[in-house]
Amino acid sequence: MTVQELGALLDLTRANKRPRAHHERTARGTVLDWLDDGLLRVTPATAEPAAPALVLSAGIHGNETAPMELLDRLLRAIAEDKLIPAGPLLIVLGNPEAIRHGTRYVEVDLNRQFNAAHQGPLAEHQRAKVIEQTVEAFYRDHEQHRRRYHIDMHTAIRASHLIKFALVPGTPEHPRDTEMLELLACTDIEAVVEQSRLGITFSNFTYGQLNAHAVTLELGKARPFGQNQDVDVSALEHTLTALIATGWLDTAAPRRPLRCFGVSFEILKQSEAFVLHVNDDQPNFVEYAKGACLAEDGDTRWITGSKRNWLIFPNPNVALGLRAGIVLHERPTFTSSDTSGRSYIT
């Protein structure tokens, strides 16, 4: 019975409860270990070394509920032996206190506290440190699994012209993670933002510090628990289920082309004089021509420079020093070359 209690990690976390037993085994031998508030490790009875060590996270922002409901379904299926994992899995419900409050964060944005940005006494500073240490230990404990994956799932504040999209970490030396793009091509993600410098988000930490194939997914508009009927995560759920069960992508799943975007610049809120020239109800991925003034902050003006520009995450309410929008340019579309589901594995 208590293995089901661990499988209901989301309920436990929302109720701020500790499980009666921290270590449980299903009838088929899958081990579930409750590590801390919102953190649970799944170890298969017999691990397939070629399967990835997989970190699945949601609730880094406490009001982004559809991805948490998706993780809840996967974990309950594992606890009930309806889904038998081929490799180790770490489930991260990122910000339990914010999840309980139903807010993006409590004191500071948790997704700006990674990669040594968490120097401070606040709850989210401490939580980022716990998450970093837990993920590092998870990958280290499963070193025989050479493929490391991290999928961090979010929903956005605004609606979006391209409804589901991904932000894939990268560096100037390694600007394109084709292994991750192959995975995304198996979902109904429409667009990918290819980052080219390391930031302070969770996926940038796992990519930059722990050599994981990492991604932040935006799966639709953020809504309260139980109101996600319009957030369709079925294609992603299918891909994750196949990945968990076999360690590979579903060879039969259709591969879709991905529109790719590079980051032209980030709009930064530097002072209380900051003004964003964007309506509150404007969706993500509105296109701008060259020369549009998107924001002003004292003497600084944020003006588009490419022929075609797209704006995501416009938000004037961020803390000083943080990003208040990202301006993108389009790159060549990614088309999967993978027909077997395995050809990209080295």
Ligand SMILES: O=C(O)CCC(=O)N[C@@H](CCC(=O)O)C(=O)O
């Ligand atoms: O809708 C918004 O403005 C923000 C949605 C969200 O939480 N997005 C992530 C993206 C992470 C990244 O930039 O890599 C975030 O802002 O943390």
Ligand SMILES: [Zn+2]
């Ligand atoms: Zn988010």
